[in-house]
Amino acid sequence: MMKSSPYRPVLSHRTVRRLLPGFALSSLGDGMAVVAVSWFAIELAPAADRAVWVAVAAAAYTLPGAFGALVLGRLLRDRAPTQLAGWDAALRACALGAIPIAYLLGVLGMGLYVVLLAASSVLHSWGQAGVYTLLARVLPERDHLAGNAVLSTIGSSCTVVGPMIAAPLIMWGGAATVIAVDAATFAVLAATFLLAIRTSSVPEPARDVDADADSDTASRATGFTVIRRNPTLLGLLALSFGFFFLFGPVYVALPLHVSEDLQGSAGQLAGFYTAFGVGAVIGGTLTGYLSQWRLWPTTIGIVIAFGAVMLPLGLDVPHMVALGSFAIAGLLWPPYSSLSTTLFQRSTTAALLPQVLAASSSVRVLSVPLGSALGGPLVAGFGAGDTLRLAAMGIVVLGLAAAATTALRTLTARRSASCQSPSPRRGD
Template identity: 65%
Template sequence: MPLSPPRMLRASPYWPVVTHSTLRRLLPGFTVSSLGDGMAVVAVSWLAIELAPAAARGAWVALAAAAYTLSGAVGALVLGRFLQHRNPAQLIGWDALLRATALGAIPVCHAFGVLGIELYVVLLAVSSVLHSWGQAGIYTLLARQLPERDHLAGNAVLSGVGSLSTVIGPPLAGALIVRGDAATVIAVDAATFLVLALTFLIGAPQDTAPPPEEGGSRTAGFAVIRRTPALLGLLGLSFTFFFLFGPLYVALPLHVSDGLGGPAGLLAAYYTAFGVGAVLGSVLAGYLGRLPLWPVTTGIVIAFGAFLLPVGLGAPTWAAMAGFAVAGLLWPPYASLSTALFQRSAPGELLPQALAAGSAVRVLSVPLGTALGGPLVTTLGAQGALAASAVSITVLGLAAAACTACTARTARTARTARTARRPKA
């Protein structure tokens, strides 16, 4: 007898997450902030296009996109001594409060006519200084509130909220840009971060962190990763994957605005197609806990690059958006599985440090790739840069799959040799 929808929901891996007494109180604030982030995906690059001189737009768009994330990696390294033992809710709240303040200064400066492209990039950089710690706080709090069996589903819920925001946020941003300007969208984003800060500083439990240990190193998170081969290999794959994806943040807006002559709404449509796929991928991610990690992750990377290729090959817009949607479907499972591995492999007292270290490396990879997008677009053109990014990601996945197969074969050979050497009864 088929289950009714309510019973199916209660039987899903997501039910313990959405009904958890603490998380149920915090998820609305996270959802509001994610919606603002979905709008900022369009607004950050579009305002950079409006402010930058025409002769150097590619470089300034790259700098703006990189500044919005790069300083988070610096903050993870420099501020570890001061933040590594802080309560996860404080890490989230402080990150959100800084973002609300720095992003809120952008529309204020714009309204007074003093916002140049240089000041814009500086404010974007300031807004992200605590972002790696804020992300570490979210996933640490989740791991401490939920039993291990629910970590993957919890990660998928957060990823699903973020994915849904990329469906709703870009069209809202496009509409606001048409009626006002991109600075208005960033003002809304700043307000949503203020909501997030209040939610976690006031509503989150303040006793989820264990007592701090004396003498903890600010590099303890990197030491945990270095001692764990699975984490080290996965982090290397993630760094390269996100690095090769980074040029898209420069190439796609310029491909839409210059190559296709399209408005901000067309760029929003691309991000929305990605978000629609990501929502479905978030639902799928919670059911992947029994699958082997490496074949899944390498397969995701291979397929991701392949489905980005149509936009780089000049395919019709509908085909390029369809490829973007499938790529979006693959993004949340990769993110949720890799985060679950960190949550399960790192010691509980070092989990914030390990997550912040991993986040710093991943955060660093995207802006580095984004910074590469400027000269790549100059050399290959926007469409050529998109094609190069897609092909490189596919090649990376194939190389990782080959290494995985070789490692597995070596392990089987070693097990067979050990078995052969055992004395027979």
């Protein structure tokens, strides 16, 4: 089984083996920060404005990454993937490390806290792009999906374990302690790219005829420009934006559904998120075995299935049925992320891959908060249960629309090809 595992060539690769410990540690730090960032905002903010500041702090920890992907393209598009990932890790380590230092010095207020959180995330879309570009360059194409799945599984595991570690640390030393630990994990990742993975160990992209013919255009192109010119990438980006945007209201509706509709406790809500996380770990592990499947139809099918299994959440079903449905949704989450990243890797030239992946990452960073912002008015207008059902049905409709569009495009291409083929001569 080990010899036939799709993960064996990934885990045995020298460069990947050097990357994984630092990546896993920084992912654990991010999992801890999910709790610590909001909790520290609660500790710092005035009681009357806590809700606003918690939302601002959470946004500051993620949204500037989309801004960085948009405005820093000219400076970063030609950089090596190890530089992109290393600079992101170093910036996060410095900016996050400044937070507990300022707190100990007694100069940390909410304004400075938000500024430092925002600074820590400016390069994050480029850092993510650097990591996945590195995988695409050091691994053969057949191992891209398994490599992406390894990183996705690590991230999913850390979303389960990270909060469990953060809670006792907050009780022992406060939220500033957890943020200090998070900064230290990114310092380790930065050292990984500085000392363990040198730029010279990652092969440069091979130049092809098409890239040479259009080198001037390619050198000036941003990730969004490349995506706009490629129908496959544009469709994939639109599908990803819609999928994550429609899932955004769940972050608002599910807590209110548990507390108000079900009259449940915080422990019951935690049970939903734990079930999702456990499902995500299993789904990430299984993703590597999908390499023989057709990637684009599988990606669309996952979207349709995800929406379908989410429907019971807003219905009057037994608690265990709803919990199981959310766990299955979690199982489908990592395969979508890994498959869509693999599609980007296979549909883009190696030279343009960092720009394209940074653009894709920025869209994901933006789409979920935008969907969550929509969740407030939806819950106010329709209620938490109806909002969960609307989100689920919207995801199903999105997947069906993508399937119909793909089928129509394929049919049109076949008809065009048959019309252009020469007619057989008499007697042939």
